[in-house]
Amino acid sequence: MPEMPILPAGSKPSAPLTSGELVGTMSHYHRAEIARMAGWRDRLDLTTNWALTVAAAMLSVSLSTPSSHHGVVLFAMLLTLLLLWIEARRYRFFDVYRARVRQFERHYFAQIFSPQADFASNWLLILGEALRAPKFLISQRVAFARRLRRNYIYMFLILLLAWVLKISTPNLQEEGRKGDFVHSVLEAITNANLGPLPGAVVVSCVAVCYAVLLYLAFFTPDEEGELAHGDVHV
Numbered sequence: 352m353p354e355m356p357i358l359p360a361g362s363k364p365s366a367p368l369t370s371g372e373l374v375g376t377m378s379h380y381h382r383a384e385i386a387r388m389a390g391w392r393d394r395l396d397l398t399t400n401w402a403l404t405v406a407a408a409m410l411s412v413s414l415s416t417p418s419s420h421h422g423v424v425l426f427a428m429l430l431t432l433l434l435l436w437i438e439a440r441r442y443r444f445f446d447v448y449r450a451r452v453r454q455f456e457r458h459y460f461a462q463i464f465s466p467q468a469d470f471a472s473n474w475l476l477i478l479g480e481a482l483r484a485p486k487f488l489i490s491q492r493v494a495f496a497r498r499l500r501r502n503y504i505y506m507f508l509i510l511l512l513a514w515v516l517k518i519s520t521p522n523l524q525e526e527g528r529k530g531d532f533v534h535s536v537l538e539a540i541t542n543a544n545l546g547p548l549p550g551a552v553v554v555s556c557v558a559v560c561y562a563v564l565l566y567l568a569f570f571t572p573d574e575e576g577e578l579a580h581g582d583v584h585v
Contacts, residue, residue, distance in 0.1 A: 402435070507564060511557070
């Protein structure tokens with residue numbers, strides 16, 4: 352059996368011994384976790400702002416002049432998808448720190464204000480193990496689906512409507528073309544040509560992409576975590 356390390360004379364164990372030290376440590380740690388959570392929340396908002404700016408700028412360019420190609424809107428869809436992927440990754444970090452803050456609120460402060468007998472008495476042990484080996488609480492797919500449902504589904508729908516309007520309105524396609532709307536679906540599909548790609552292929556790719564997004568948004572099994580406690584969540 353290995354010998355226990357001998358502390359030097361006058362030194363103290365790293366863990367607080369008195370109730371005052373424990374309260375002080377927990378207060379400072381709670382404040383630090385709130386700062387981390389707020390920092391990652393700001394990053395989420397920043398990515399969403401980027402996506403909104405990209406969508407607005409691309410729509411302005413595409414719909415303001417007939418000489419602008421409908422591919423500009425498709426490019427906006429790709430950029431928005433990339434920003435959604437980045438935001439989902441950031442959301443996984445935010446979810447870790449939010450869960451720690453909520454642990455303090457549920458198991459420590461709530462017990463002070465409204466005590467319950469033996470309510471999750473092992474939460475400090477769970478928190479300690481999480482600090483020793485930090486792990487993500489949700490998968491990238493779940494984070495992607497959450498952010499898609501919260502914000503990005505509306506951006507994608509607006510971009511889709513703008514793209515359909517672009518390819519189905521002749522006077523938004525070329526200078527001098529007349530007509531407020533195409534006469535057939537086939538004409539709109541022809542207007543969707545993208546370089547060497549025929550319009551039917553482009554329309555099929557967009558339809559598949561949106562079908563996948565809708566499936567991920569509404570048919571991804573959610574890992575509830577903190578969402579199981581109350582209605583206020585991100």
